[in-house]
Amino acid sequence: MATAQDLLKTHRQKANVHPDVDAFVRSARFPCAGAKSALRLGQVEVVEAGAFSRPDDNDTLYRALGAFGQTLDIQALPFRTLIAAFDSEPTRTEAGFEQLLWAHLQALHDRDARRGIGWSDSVSTNPESADFNICVGGTAYFVIGLHPGASRAARRFCRPALVFNSHDQFEALRADGRYQALQKVTRDRELVANGSINPMLGDHAQRAQAPQYSGRQVGEDWKCPFTYRTPKQG
Template structure:
């Protein structure tokens, strides 16, 4: 069984929690997850390195499987990196996708089939990453992000389960919550996020790093095969 990590009391995790608690931080979903103590933290060394990928992946698997068993709202996994790494927006985006590709390869190796409810092709409007059979949306933050809501003192990757968005839609809560977040982000930044788009209109991969990109942007990640070819040692979703 893969072992999980609990870095919730790490000083960097505590500072990230304060960042979310700030009255101006726009994402009310993150605030709810923090208030419910449903944010898990893993603190790694350097976004540019694969050093911690083997520590990160079991936590993604555990979150996916626990959500599949009990799909409660507002759960996130936050990966924080101690090294600033001095990356600009383009450099952060490149390293973000290197880590996501490495983690996706580990999901394949462990025999985990991508979530069939989303596309594995990063150019597809219905694309999402998958880990442990569950779809995820990723939010990247770093010190030199142009959007204030994405500007944290160290590089960070926030993994949110797509199933939660569908739960909110089914409960009639999604549109109101999304509108609230957009309004709060405009109040913080002075303008709307040009990369914001609803799932199914353009690929969400364009939004992960937070960098504003043009229509000619191509995702550095090539995607995954629909059928996993891993060793299947773990199987299923841990049910």
Template structure:
């Protein structure tokens, strides 16, 4: 099946078809390590929203609208392997620290809109980015973000356009309950090592270290501090 074009909005970005095709072909590559993303493409449950620039807030309301709709749809049908990918047209020339800064700017803006719209933070996770139980929350559902861009140092994070993939935290919980999480995680890490020559030192299990360290794909040290600050009421 094809990746789903976003049906969340009445108008389409001029590069929607291009971005969908780029992402579909990228995930279909034999070397692409994430088997969960491959499963989402096969099932037609990877939603793609095409936007303009990751260094601009221009599309943030559209993105947040999409996250709210995506979260609500998941609660109605909590099937595995659903993701919401936001593909930005540009810029494509920045380095890893610059991409990281823009990614967290978008995350902060989207979280602020969640607060403004009166959405509760998912009580199953922490809003503190220093907590080992941290995850983002939009529309009451916890999300883990995977950043992709052309100049990522890890091959698994390299993609032709800056991209933010929002994965549902609940799906990791379901996989653990089914006894499938560790097998899938190991398979992904083995495939990642095959293309990179080493295992990703940033990958940790939820509850060990804050997952915020993994979002941008850049390797960070122990003194790194997440720039995110939740602006809603404390839980």
């Protein structure tokens, strides 16, 4: 049976096969300083996740996230990230993409619940809380959605993709002041490349995280289409 390290080695090999992810992260229109640093240092794991329209067909992504979480060292540098890149498909509206993004996250969580895997103690299970982030395999993630129909260039990728960044790594960076420095560089780059800072993005852990995932601008009345499930016992 493949170990976590074997799975991650395979994912790194796949990342070399698909240069579209590499080119996008390196491009001027993608402002995230942490992701750029991780890519430059070989710390981006890319998973080919199949059809975006089939959120229940998630075995590859579920196993990859489990392996990623098992090998994640919160205190280590450089920052690490996992990108789930889905097959190319016709362009969706931002609302359509958002609906499927949450369907994927719900399906991953439901799989955890059926297996009796609990939620991380570091985040809330309530998607309306500023302390919420999605959990898979017991690891909490802030998710960034990318797709061809995104209105903002920073989120406009040639195919659907979900970027999983460790919540606990963000917290470690914030605790020692590195997060604030990365945030300033990222926002300065977005201002230059995109003309403005995404109004949906806020300081980490200071506003609700869930509305930021898809990149679509939503109002105060937006309700997150996610339901927490109690893990199965026994």
